[in-house]
Amino acid sequence: MVESVNKCILEGIRPRLEQHKAKWADELNNVLWAYRTTSRTATGETPYHLAFGTEAVIPIEIGVPSFRVTHFDEERNGQLLRENLDLLAEVREEARLRTLVYKQKLANFYNKRVRPRTFKVGDLxxxxxxxxxxxxxxxxxxxxxxxxxxxxxxxxxxxxxxQDAEGKRVPRVWNVNNLKKFYP
Known part of the structure; x- marks a missing residue:
């Protein structure tokens, strides 16, 4: 999982390095913010939402006012944040279930072409x-x-x-990946 996140961060930094060769550390915060506020396919949620129970206001929404920025009510906001925190366990459980379904779909996709090999006693x-x-x-x-x-x-x-042709056992147990059927 860590390798996957690191890959996403590197993919975000690489295009920015063309313009800012030695300033990759300055660009890292922008890439991390983009990663944390982008919805993940497996969970259907952003990492920020799963951690804090609410969606982050991205910098562009402050410059170009969106509905939630223009209709911001500070008193009501505190109450809504507490309600979101109360519902956070449910959101995380739904994300966990979506992740399980996603992993099962991936496994089915990759396993649909697998042809299992099995051998019986006496097979060559x-x-x-x-x-x-x-x-x-x-x-x-x-x-x-x-x-x-x-x-x-x-x-x-x-x-x-x-066992070989004389009936002598071959040392060790052999995995099916190292065997194939012999057709005389």
Whole structure:
């Protein structure tokens, strides 16, 4: 999450550095303010609103009066801020739920093309070469896959214990990502 925020900050600073090469520290406050007052896709809220319970008045609204600046009532404002703080827990919970839905949609988008591989005991498989820890004598011309091996046991989904043609168990448990089906 921190890396994502840092990426957004760098993307905001980079265009401004063309004009103000050595003054990036002066531009940092403007970029941070823009980040904090921009609505996030996942939550549907601004970070400022989630932290303080109210929307910030951006500098442009002071120069070019908006409805909420022109109709500002200081007495009523204090009461509204307290009401917003009372409702803040509910706003944060709604943002959390929207984030969960957003993450689920992203997971569904990326997982829709995934074709899960599973093997049964007795299936013939090839394993990735070079994962055994031994140097190959052929260098880059060495084959990418070794085998065939038979699946001897399935300790849990995605993990397989292999045996060679003589029935001797291959050391360690192998992940499905390092195996592929062998077609004789």
């Amino acid at each position: 498989v090839l394993r990735k070469a070079g994962l055994t820890g031994f140097e190959t004598r052929f260098g880059k011309l060495a084959p990418n896959w070794e085998g065939p091996y038979a699946v001897a046991e399935v300790p849990h989904p995605g993990a397989y214990i292999l």
